[in-house]
Amino acid sequence: MLKRIKLEPRIIGFFLPALVVLVLGTAQAEFPKTLRTIALEKYALSAKPSDEKDFATLAAFLTSKAKGDKEKAWCIYRWVTDRISYNVEALLTKMPGENSAESVFKSRVCVCEGYSRLFLKLCSEAGLETVKVVGIARSGSKDDKGVPSIESHAWNAIKLDGKWEFVDSTWGSGSVDKKAFVKNFDPQFFMIPPEQIRFTHFPEDSKWQLIEQTITKEEFDKQPLLRPGFFKLGFTAANLSKAAKNPSFAGFPELFEVAGTKIKVIDAPLNVKLKAGQVFKVSIESADISKVVVLVNEKPILYIPRQGAIFTSLVKPPVGSLLIAVEKSNEKNQFSYLLKYRVE
Secondary structure (H helix, E strand, C coil): CCEECCCCEEECCCECCCCCCEECCCCCCCCCCCHHHHHHHHHHHCCCHHHHCCHHHHHHHHHCCCCCHHHHHHHHHHHHHHHCEECHHHHHHCCCCCCCHHHHHHHCEECHHHHHHHHHHHHHHCCCCEEEEEEEEEEEEECCCCCEEEEEEEEEEEEECCEEEEECHHHHHEEEECCEEEECCCHHHEEECHHHHCCCEEECCHHHHCCCCCCCHHHHHHCCCCCHHHHHHCCCHHHHHHHHCCCCCCCCCEEECCCCCCCEEEEECECCEECCCCCEEEEEECCCEEEEEEEECCEEEEECCEECCEEEEEECCCCEEEEEEEEECCCCCEEEEEEEEEEC
């Protein structure tokens, strides 16, 4: 019996017409994690009360070590996502409270409106052209009736080195678990590509879609439901769109995000519904995991062999609930669910 780490479920996409295995492309061009950006992050988080006495002082401190617009914005994003917490009480009571940049700077709690206003204020103080974007967003979750949860939302667009980019400090700071805010910094919401954010964010003003062929609200609603963690595994917006258009598409498998790991799915079926006895390929690359196992009805049927940092095998599943789970290198004999399908 495998011991499973409890993880927050995320919705992710796969697709299988007849039997098609898709080789996935490159994920989003995330702000690179280098020794320099790590050092900038550490510096931004080192701000003391004396560095935070007002907006101008803080903006000057945060950007003093930065070279160029992207590094300036990165330091501000990192500070905001660390120092500000989501106002869960406001969420539960549907009373947003005070969310001006000034009040958030003082209270350190707010909803998305406050995150976007504070980020805007600090960026403006740093001489960065920034706007607040308002609209709706869906995180990939559903209510008890299976209806996607859609909420009003606010985020930012910022011009970096002459190009507009998207930043969502709210989503980058953490998440709400029942009645508590769980701080969990996520860099993927800094410089979000327009072709990816279109699946989760819909602005009131279509110009802030920043895509050549804008979509309508109806088209936004019809898009496959997914959570942003999807793109961390190497899936691209183009692959997702192509998969969802196939007549055999039945929805995306469920994704369980494995904290503290960098995992790339090279090959995988792209449909939540698989056909019993039909062979498909699984190929996963990661230096952070030591084992990959396939389970049906929570019983192991296959340990996928490893070559270097890549785990690859053909899978011929029987009927049941199919799970792909991984063992992190530093957690022996504890397996975390990664992907979940149903085999009929």
